[in-house]
Amino acid sequence: MKPEGKRLVWNEYQKEIANDNYFYVRSCVRQNFFPAAEKTFLRYMKEMGRNVFENPSHTTCSGIGYHSDIVPFETAMTMVARQFALMSEAGYENFVTSCITSFGLYSEVLETWEHFPAVEEKIRGHLRNATGREFVKPKNLAHASDVTFKLRKDISKAGKYRLINHITGNPIRVVEHIGCHYSKMFPSKGVGGAEYPYVLIGMIEEWGGEVIDYPERRHCCGFGFRQYLVKANRGYSVSSSKKKFDSMKPYKPELILTNCPGCPMFLDRWQYAISEMEGTTYGENGQGIPVMTYEELAGLILGYDPWDLGLQVHQVPVEPLLEKMGIPYDPAKKFLDINGNSMGKPKPPSSMKFY
């Protein structure tokens, strides 16, 4: 099979992404994993002149419980209906999610209602009985990475830095990893479909980087919900991540870019765990491969301070990438909080290079 032909087929998988006035729902876990990612999204959206509305009453979409076989689908649909009700009450019709699993669940619920209108009516009844609320379905559903993809040229224009090694002039070699729930369940809901999702590639190319292809590119990051949530199963999770690292290592990636809450968490944390379990590191000279969310990378491109982006809480140090891109940073401020007080310094890993 000719890969060019496949790419051509998947090129047809494009989606409409609203241009302004978004109702934004946060992830229930991301602020613990990468604390400034969502804040950074809101920051550059404001700078790009876009209106993003948040309602602090919104809850988890329950996708994490649904995919862990804890929350039944009917309950999940009712919770999703409540989120839509909050959007309708605020007068918005473009729904943007921070989380990939939320995006997958919202897509699944809307698709279910499309094919089974009686189920939608039933859920409307559940919501009415429980909260007295009504809702209008969103006119446009997008993930925050879709919106960032749409704004990638504006970000590039306003940017101070590029994904280019400022010493050699070569593009930074980037592995992109798309969350499974972005387009593997509903290929038509993602930019570029399931096999060649273009959402992160578009950003990398626009910002000057080089995208790396490797055999296990579409393999799961290892989160897999039940693989991780039960401690006894975590060997499956870390082994899945290791499979990806082993596969990408020969291509010498300098950055892993992700658009899901779980993927950056596991591709980042498991590099540390593997280094402690068997002494293996996957970057150059005993370093790890830095892992970033698209918001953090957009923030770097736009010249935000790396420590304002929360990059100090990454398990794999990001300094090698900052140095390659020529982004200045103050090592003395790495572990200071917003008021200049020390947050405490983590114990250096035994195998991975620490800064």
Place this chain on the structure above:
Amino acid sequence: MIDFGYTLTRDRQFDYDRGDLRYYRLVRSLEPSIDLCIGCGSCSATCSAAQFTNLNIRKLHTVIRRGDTTSIKAGLRKCMFCGKCQLVCPRGVNLRNLILALNRAIEQLG
């Protein structure tokens, strides 16, 4: 090294591009009915030797087709040639001759 309470599991993915298909080709030349197998496992289910040993005819068939030669020899000599596998095979694979052909392949290829 830190013990986190879980371990890395060895990757069991098999790379078909790296398989050693010499055994498969030789056995197929001696017993072409090997290609009729649908992997139903009736042979293994009725195998007299499998009750007491690690002989597993279906597994043998699988590893030969994959070119995974490391486990071909396991249990092969335990076959008693009773022929029950051949009686139940829904595809009419000549299993006794298959075992003989495999023994011959091992003699030739090591």
